[in-house]
Amino acid sequence: xxxxxxxxxxxxxxxxxxxxxxxxxxxxxxxxxxxxxxxxxxxxxxxxxxxxxxxxxxxxxxxxxxxxxxxxxxxxxxxxxxxxxxxxxxxxxxxxxxxxxxxxxxxxxxxxxxxxxxxxxxxxxxxxxxxxxxxxxxxxxxxxxxxxxxxxxxxxxxxxxxxxxxxxxxxxxxxxxxxxxxxxxxxxxxxx
Ligand SMILES: Cc1cc2nc3c(=O)[nH]c(=O)nc-3n(C[C@H](O)[C@H](O)[C@H](O)COP(=O)(O)OP(=O)(O)OC[C@H]3O[C@@H](n4cnc5c(N)ncnc54)[C@H](O)[C@@H]3O)c2cc1C
Numbered sequence: 001x002x003x004x005x006x007x008x009x010x011x012x013x014x015x016x017x018x019x020x021x022x023x024x025x026x027x028x029x030x031x032x033x034x035x036x037x038x039x040x041x042x043x044x045x046x047x048x049x050x051x052x053x054x055x056x057x058x059x060x061x062x063x064x065x066x067x068x069x070x071x072x073x074x075x076x077x078x079x080x081x082x083x084x085x086x087x088x089x090x091x092x093x094x095x096x097x098x099x100x101x102x103x104x105x106x107x108x109x110x111x112x113x114x115x116x117x118x119x120x121x122x123x124x125x126x127x128x129x130x131x132x133x134x135x136x137x138x139x140x141x142x143x144x145x146x147x148x149x150x151x152x153x154x155x156x157x158x159x160x161x162x163x164x165x166x167x168x169x170x171x172x173x174x175x176x177x178x179x180x181x182x183x184x185x186x187x188x189x190x191x192x
Contacts, residue, residue, distance in 0.1 A: 014044050015130060016044045017051065039059070043129075052083075053083060054130050056084050057084040057087075088128060096164075100156050100185065101186035103157070104153065107150060107152055107153075115156065116147055116150055123136045134170070135163065138163060138166050160181075
């Protein structure tokens with residue numbers, strides 16, 4: 001499993017993307033030269049530079065500005081910047097769960113095929129490469145095989161909830177109650 005480690009963890013080196021991991025880049029790595037000058041724990045991209053979508057805004061800023069603190073509160077400062085790992089993640093999960101919410105209760109063979117392909121492509125091109133790597137590892141386990149859940153909304157939605165919980169737990173967050181998945185993403189609770 002790929003680990004995205006906080007910068008303050010002094011025991012960890014910067015994490016380098018494998019050269020061929022990113023589907024969007026064929027640049028050779030420059031890790032050997034860049035790694036030494038970077039804070040430990042930062043996730044690097046395939047070009048050997050800090051990966052913006054793999055790190056928090058604060059970590060990315062501090063890694064690319066010689067250790068200076070972000071000028072304002074990270075969320076404020078980042079609102080007009082390319083997304084960091086958290087913004088991208090919230091948007092990514094919103095898209096995935098909302099796709100699940102609009103998936104038919106009984107999908108036909110063509111819809112099932114589309115969903116299998118979509119998830120497999122998503123897991124390859126998700127811009128946080130270290131997140132994508134872990135997601136592919138999770139998907140490759142026999143019990144998480146997406147082919148077994150695309151028959152309809154309930155099974156697919158639950159599968160996504162489990163996938164999201166795997167990341168929640170990895171990041172030290174509380175798992176979400178998957179019985180509430182549909183209320184959160186499809187029907188809406190009181191006040192929605
Ligand atoms: C495929 C993928 C892999 C990721 N991997 C990593 C990683 O390896 N490292 C990393 O730092 N970040 C990763 N992220 C981002 C991370 O999961 C969060 O999105 C980010 O940390 C922001 O978290 P958040 O607490 O704001 O809420 P999020 O986790 O983004 O959740 C958004 C909302 O979804 C709801 N929710 C929470 N859990 C579930 C669930 N299980 N099922 C349904 N709804 C739920 C809640 O209402 C929550 O407010 C990944 C994102 C994606 C899409």
